[in-house]
Amino acid sequence: MTKARKAEIKRLIDAGEWIHVTGSRKNIKQTEFYLVISGLLEEDAVQELSDYRHHKMTNRLQHCLNVSYYNYRICRVLRLDADSAARAGLLHDLYHYDTARYSKTSPAIRHSKYHPMVAAEAAEHLIEMNPRERDMIEKHMWPVTKPVPKYAETYIITLVDKYCAVIEYLAPQPARFCRWVRNRVGSRK
Ligand SMILES: [Fe+2]
Ligand SMILES: [Fe+2]
16 A cells, blocks of 8 residues: 555544544445444444543454454354344443453452443443344353353354454554654664
8 A cells, every 4th residue: 555545544534534443444434334333333322432442552432343343244254143243243342431440449340241241231222132232242251251152143253352452452563663663763864
């Protein structure tokens, strides 16, 4: 991709005219996936997720969008319920508090066990969940949490959630590294 193209994409993203997921430069507004989640994405409860940092390098809305997108793509290839996978992915971390603060102040129940319950309850206010969506949201932390997934889609979200956590953490690193090199070279001139 040329520098000019990258700059144009960044400008569109900053202007809110482009929605992308981590690991891809595709404008998801131009995909079938977007039709499935566009209504939910406009909900205040979903938009407010962008106020919370998630996995150190991103915010919770971007993470949920990432999980939703990759969940949808994989379930579609496997001819599973991709629409439910997209909705559950977007809502799987629907909680509005700071994770680190929770872990410090509420040790009685571990966050890994607590937040899927909170997310499922919050999701109930937005959609009439089908059994698959509920299973995906409530058990997305498996095997950290005990109840075993009931559907193939749930096993997929458990993997996609972890995959997204890794790419969210690593994706900004090459840019940081390049900046560091540029600064070093620049300071020698
Ligand atoms: Fe989660
Ligand atoms: Fe997650």
